[in-house]
Amino acid sequence: MNIKEFTDRMKAAISDALNREVQIVNPLKTNGIRPYGLAVKEPDSNTSPTIYLEPFFERYLDTDDWAQAVKDVLAFYENNVLTDSVDMKWFRDFSQIQKKLYYRLINYEANQELLAQVPHTRFLDLAKVYYADCRIAEDMPGSFLVRYEHIRLWGIDENELRETAEENTPGLYPAHIKNMFPVFTPDIPPEALEVPEDFFIPMYTLSNVEAENGAAAMCYKGVLDDFARKIEDDLVILPSSVHETILLPMHKNDDTDRLRDMVYDINRTILDRSEFLSDNVYIFNRESKQLAIA
Known part of the structure; x- marks a missing residue:
């Protein structure tokens, strides 16, 4: 069984176990990596947390225990699910998110497809890409990659994004x-x-x-x-x-x-x-x- 077959089979198993709509996601990450994951749609929530399956697949290859693999994915879901809707007003308000912006470094040549979709700044053979901390609670850290549609939503340009992240990053991550x-x-x-x-x-x-x-x-x-x-x-x-x-x-x-x-x-x-x-x-x-x- 390969990772795609594992994902297809796990989608059906999780959908049946939870009686929820489950979608397969395969987003583009840094260095051209596209991990396989499942997004479970909660009926009373506006969020769909993604469960990335590579760790579960590797464990399954070692054990050949399908039932345990399903249990492990369900346990991860139960520990991370958000059953209530999240107030997303802060996400649309730049004044709310401004202090949460920071940058990371990635390789420039290895990420051409991704860089076409996101604001970035060239730095030697690297690129600074911009993230926003979106943790809901101290024990639930999270962040998202800032894309062009985000800066349009916030009504800012790339220069303001760059200057804000340059100022924030050393303080957020000394x-x-x-x-x-x-x-x-x-x-x-x-x-x-x-x-x-x-x-x-x-x-x-x-x-x-x-x-x-x-x-x-x-x-x-x-x-x-x-x-x-x-x-x-x-x-x-x-x-x-x-x-x-x-x-x-x-x-x-x-x-x-x-x-x-x-x-x-x-x-x-x-x-x-x-x-x-x-x-x-x-x-x-x-x-x-x-x-x-x-």
């Missing part, structure tokens, strides 16, 4: 830089390791405090500049994923061709396609304060 050395050796102090003093190359992760879609933090004003001055070196930046980048001091990592090959291999052998950001390596010059592709 940058966080962490030394990677303790991650590799959490229980061993450096002096206890019998290795040469220069064996460990300083490596740092740059993300946001939520460690989600944190690659955008390298765009925040002053973040790279402040860190480069702190370590007194230019920076080599590896696009680890959409969630984080890796910062390296330039004087110990000037072989950018080798690093680019490493990034390329990791992107194709380890990283999930949905998290891909770039095959390039970036250089931040602390004197010019410029970020560029190596």
